[in-house]
Amino acid sequence: MESLVDFAFDDSTQRLTEATREFIAEVILSVESDLVGDLHSISNAARLDLHHAAAVRGLLAPTAPLEWGGLGLDMRRQAPVLEEAGYSVVGPLAMNCAAPDEGNMHLLARVASAEQKERFLVPLVRGETRSCFAMTEPLPGAGSDPRALMTSAARVSGGWRINGRKWFITGAKTADFVICVARTKGSPGDAGGASMFLVPRDAPGMAITRNIETLDSAMLGGHSEVSFEDCFVPDDSVLGEVHEGFAAAQERLEPARLTHCMRWLGAARRARDIALGHSINREVFGSRLADLGMVQQMLADMEIEITASRTLVLRAAWELDVEGHAPQTTAITKVFVSEAVDRVIDRAVQICGAIGISNDLQLAQLYREVRPFRIYDGPSEAHRWVIAKRMVKSHRTLA
Ligand SMILES: Cc1cc2nc3c(=O)[nH]c(=O)nc-3n(C[C@H](O)[C@H](O)[C@H](O)COP(=O)(O)OP(=O)(O)OC[C@H]3O[C@@H](n4cnc5c(N)ncnc54)[C@H](O)[C@@H]3O)c2cc1C
Known part of the structure; x- marks a missing residue:
């Protein structure tokens, strides 16, 4: 590009x-x-x-x-x-x-x-209803590797019967409907054969079995485990094409990981502002924190990573708008931004000292909120693996 x-x-x-x-x-x-x-x-x-x-x-x-x-x-x-x-x-x-x-x-x-x-x-x-997206499953089911998908949907008269378990489903507790990814062809380990289903919250056979306690607390509804036991949905519940669920999920994941980056960039800026304000007001050893070299380095590194993150986000957004897809650039952006915002907020906590880890400032909350972003929407390692594979493939093509 x-x-x-x-x-x-x-x-x-x-x-x-x-x-x-x-x-x-x-x-x-x-x-x-x-x-x-x-x-x-x-x-x-x-x-x-x-x-x-x-x-x-x-x-x-x-x-x-x-x-x-x-x-x-x-x-x-x-x-x-x-x-x-x-x-x-x-x-x-x-x-x-x-x-x-x-x-x-x-x-x-x-x-x-x-x-x-x-x-x-x-x-x-x-805003009249809420939704959730159910892909991830308890071990040994789908996680970083969606091919491990175990939840199945079997063809029955007039519709489909879904069986399986999902976990870490954000917003399931408050959702009016679930977009459930289930296998309609093949076996766990196969690359294709998934379909997506729109399942209303009152569908018989679907139940929330556990609300999972997690580090974060700012996503409405939290994260739940959901079970499907002979859960019937009619034919018109299929979202997109039958057996094409993995491809359709990609339609969602590319822009969704970028919008996560956009929102968490705002959180990083908030942390920077809090730390900057504190560094100007706090005096130690006869000097403002903001005038001490090691603090200045942390402030500058925060600014560098926020600016670099914003530039990457805009670049990926532009590519998605113009090309429709930007798998490599959104993966690069997701890895960089999820790790950069983590570092920015970590430095902000450090600059603020003890108050930084208290609930008196927003920093402790932000610290807890951003950590999971290095795992959801694809862990950093899975993205790096795919980025490198694409590099190797394109090098072979050029050679
Ligand atoms: C806060 C939060 C909200 C979530 N919300 C949802 C949701 O709404 N819907 C949903 O379906 N899922 C959701 N998830 C689940 C999320 O998508 C999965 O956690 C993610 O896909 C990783 O899967 P896993 O947890 O099974 O980890 P695994 O697949 O077991 O991976 C574990 C670790 O292995 C390493 N790893 C993975 N792949 C590679 C590789 N190729 N090379 C080297 N190392 C690798 C990484 O370090 C990774 O963290 C959420 C998770 C969290 C934490």
Whole structure:
């Protein structure tokens, strides 16, 4: 990809970015401390209040297509808006552009039938419903390697019967429907043969068996284990093509890992701001922290990694907009940004000393929230493995 990359934002994107910054500063930061410790179980009424506050400012569902009720931003224009939203972990939830709904909206807009869009996508964009995406399974099932998929869906009269277990399913507890990936052909270990199903929360045979306690606490509904026991879904529940579920999941994963990067970049900026403020105010050994060389190095490294992350995100967003796919660049971006935001927040904690690991500042929360990002949407090692394999393959092609 050698073409020129244009990073200029049009006026409407700049206005939307500014409006998002104001929304976070004026509305979200003042309610954040009441909500932030317990976002896994925030009430539906509180969530709808947040959506309403975003909607009156014209900020609801920025990533969803215009024709389905969203603001219709392409990936490049999503980047600055989602970064601003991510300045507070409550921001994306309020604006209805948080995971997993945001990725599911993208998937539904791409592959759902017209009837499925009316039934599932429209209320999701409006914030009236919630969703989750169920791929990962307990050992020895699907994780980094989706081919290990064990959950099965068998053809029966009028539909499909799903059997299997999923875990770490974000938002399952609060979801009105589950997008379940199940094997419709072949055996665990086979590269293809998966299909996706839209399963309503009250489908007989589907149950949440456990809410898993995790390090993080800012994703609505938390993370759950879900079981399917002879769970029947009718024919019109198939999302996309039968047996093409892995390819369709890729449609979701590429942009979804990038929007995660955008939001967590906002969190890294927040950590930098807190640490910078602290370093200017705190004196030790007769000097401001901000004037001590080793602290300056940490401040500078934070800035370098935030700027590099933003540039990579924009580059990947541009490639996705122009090419439709950017597997290598989104993988590179995901690895770099997930590790960079971790380092940025870690340095911020260090600069702030003991208060950095207390709940008096937002840093401890951010520290807990970003760590899982190096695992979900593909662990760093799996991405590095694939990046290197593509490099080797393209070198062989050139040779
Ligand atoms: C907070 C959180 C939310 C999540 N939400 C969802 C969700 O909503 N829906 C869903 O379906 N799943 C979800 N997941 C699951 C997530 O997608 C998986 O954790 C991820 O795909 C990794 O799978 P695994 O945990 O089974 O790890 P494994 O596949 O067992 O991998 C374990 C480790 O092995 C190493 N590894 C993997 N591949 C390679 C390789 N090629 N080379 C070298 N080392 C490698 C990595 O270090 C990796 O961390 C979530 C996970 C977390 C932590």
